[in-house]
Amino acid sequence: MLLTVNLKSEEPIYLQIRNRVVEGIASGALREGDPLPTVRALAAELGVNLHTVNKAYSFLRIEGFVKMMRSRGTVVTVPRRGRDTQDFLDAAAAAIKNIVTEAITRSVGREELTGMIHKIYSELEGKKK
Amino acid sequence: MLLTVNLKSEEPIYLQIRNRVVEGIASGALREGDPLPTVRALAAELGVNLHTVNKAYSFLRIEGFVKMMRSRGTVVTVPRRGRDTQDFLDAAAAAIKNIVTEAITRSVGREELTGMIHKIYSELEGKKK
Amino acid sequence: MLLTVNLKSEEPIYLQIRNRVVEGIASGALREGDPLPTVRALAAELGVNLHTVNKAYSFLRIEGFVKMMRSRGTVVTVPRRGRDTQDFLDAAAAAIKNIVTEAITRSVGREELTGMIHKIYSELEGKKK
Amino acid sequence: MLLTVNLKSEEPIYLQIRNRVVEGIASGALREGDPLPTVRALAAELGVNLHTVNKAYSFLRIEGFVKMMRSRGTVVTVPRRGRDTQDFLDAAAAAIKNIVTEAITRSVGREELTGMIHKIYSELEGKKK
DNA sequence: GTGGTCTAGACCACT
DNA sequence: GTGGTCTAGACCACC
Numbered sequence: 001m002l003l004t005v006n007l008k009s010e011e012p013i014y015l016q017i018r019n020r021v022v023e024g025i026a027s028g029a030l031r032e033g034d035p036l037p038t039v040r041a042l043a044a045e046l047g048v049n050l051h052t053v054n055k056a057y058s059f060l061r062i063e064g065f066v067k068m069m070r071s072r073g074t075v076v077t078v079p080r081r082g083r084d085t086q087d088f089l090d091a092a093a094a095a096i097k098n099i100v101t102e103a104i105t106r107s108v109g110r111e112e113l114t115g116m117i118h119k120i121y122s123e124l125e126g127k128k129k
Numbered sequence: 130m131l132l133t134v135n136l137k138s139e140e141p142i143y144l145q146i147r148n149r150v151v152e153g154i155a156s157g158a159l160r161e162g163d164p165l166p167t168v169r170a171l172a173a174e175l176g177v178n179l180h181t182v183n184k185a186y187s188f189l190r191i192e193g194f195v196k197m198m199r200s201r202g203t204v205v206t207v208p209r210r211g212r213d214t215q216d217f218l219d220a221a222a223a224a225i226k227n228i229v230t231e232a233i234t235r236s237v238g239r240e241e242l243t244g245m246i247h248k249i250y251s252e253l254e255g256k257k258k
Numbered sequence: 259m260l261l262t263v264n265l266k267s268e269e270p271i272y273l274q275i276r277n278r279v280v281e282g283i284a285s286g287a288l289r290e291g292d293p294l295p296t297v298r299a300l301a302a303e304l305g306v307n308l309h310t311v312n313k314a315y316s317f318l319r320i321e322g323f324v325k326m327m328r329s330r331g332t333v334v335t336v337p338r339r340g341r342d343t344q345d346f347l348d349a350a351a352a353a354i355k356n357i358v359t360e361a362i363t364r365s366v367g368r369e370e371l372t373g374m375i376h377k378i379y380s381e382l383e384g385k386k387k
Numbered sequence: 388m389l390l391t392v393n394l395k396s397e398e399p400i401y402l403q404i405r406n407r408v409v410e411g412i413a414s415g416a417l418r419e420g421d422p423l424p425t426v427r428a429l430a431a432e433l434g435v436n437l438h439t440v441n442k443a444y445s446f447l448r449i450e451g452f453v454k455m456m457r458s459r460g461t462v463v464t465v466p467r468r469g470r471d472t473q474d475f476l477d478a479a480a481a482a483i484k485n486i487v488t489e490a491i492t493r494s495v496g497r498e499e500l501t502g503m504i505h506k507i508y509s510e511l512e513g514k515k516k
Numbered sequence: 517g518t519g520g521t522c523t524a525g526a527c528c529a530c531t
Numbered sequence: 532g533t534g535g536t537c538t539a540g541a542c543c544a545c546c
Contacts, residue, residue, distance in 0.1 A: 277485065280489065281484075281488050284487075284489075284492050323492075337492065340494065341493065343493055343495065346489060346495065347499070350486050350490070350500065350503065351503050353486060354486070354500070355507050356406065357479050358413075358504060358507040358508055358511065359406070359410050359413045359507075359511065360409065360413075361479065362413035362508070362512070363412055363413050363452070364470065364471070365469065366476070368504055368508045370476070371479065371483070372501040374480050374483045375483060375487060375500050375501055376497060376501075378480075378484050378487040378488075379487055379497045382488065382491055383491070
């Protein structure tokens, strides 16, 4: 089973499913055309409600990460590269501003945070090879 | 008016207030002992309910950013530097993982993100001088 | 009913609720993952307002004693052991100074107070077995 | 000036004044018959309101730590030893229960707390000689 | 159904 | 007039 969720996490389950798929795409584990489990199968496998999986898949479809095709299931569609770039950068800047602000009040230096970024890039991109 | 909030933002009002104060502390605009507006005054100024401001200030108090003194108002108290460092780093790593994952699917490189971090550090620390 | 509060006590209701939960965790009666009553259920059971319980639970969440998950209820999460140790010791020292000062003016000896400490440690830790 | 207060502390000023006097009595620095400053003089010296000092002195009088005599000012009266012992012990037990509960959740051992008690007894009683 | 947020209005302790 | 607490009632996101 590729997809696992933590029912006790504070992160909403539908977002966990969505995030695992996006991570799979980012790391290259999921490629264009790869099939995802059916909504029913995944719901049963994870022990969550149909609606929850449906919501996750709908999100992924809206974001362009999957195509849901009637009677042929859901398949991965690596989205075109530059989409929504500005929106993403704005959101990322806002999130990073919050992190940096907190970091400064704790005397956590910028190297610590940039180190995290390099580490995660390497982990995800490393899987691609 | 130092503190402004966006009533239409998705970010809860009380968190906006809380975040503006923490940013003020991080940038050095707010220093140990500086008074914040009274709960009632700020509520009136922002056009929000007293309890909303109270919630923001209470949050700040629990986190150690302010002291609230009955009948003497609320003042800034820069908290101990190393507090909760591990919890913070864990949360930061989770948030950064999400950002990096999204970035990769958009072909946004690590330089772009580390650049944001340096920029915000400089903006906030620059104000301190 | 595990949780009881005294509506006439000087101790705020939300702190009573908070303290009962922390005592439960300290004694081992509440363990990682144990569910707490829903906010609404506990409010009805205790005959207090929903917001009062919410405040208690939010406090516990910020302190790391519980996780609140929208639509999935509130569960106990025993927090990291060494957190905030210095802040706690400072606060404890201040509280103990007050107690000892009063004790001396009443000729209450140190054995009486250290005895209390041993007694309460034993009571709480005794329940763990 | 024997008496100093911290205007920025969270502890109400009138309690700070009251506590400093009780500590003085506990440590032997203040003895039966020693005069305290007049309400007006102390208020001026500390830069606080008359009412604040008055409240502190009233508390001390009610507790039996001072006598306020018309036109002769306020003098220390070491109270009889065993007064209110049970009330005090109850209150102390409640306060200690809170401290111990928190200590256990942080894995702070009983030696740490009993050590504090011995330290403060020694500090205060040491001054008596 | 769950918690999360916001408004409105009240009373209290402290200064 | 300050913050601290409590009640009441509402709407929202999540499952």
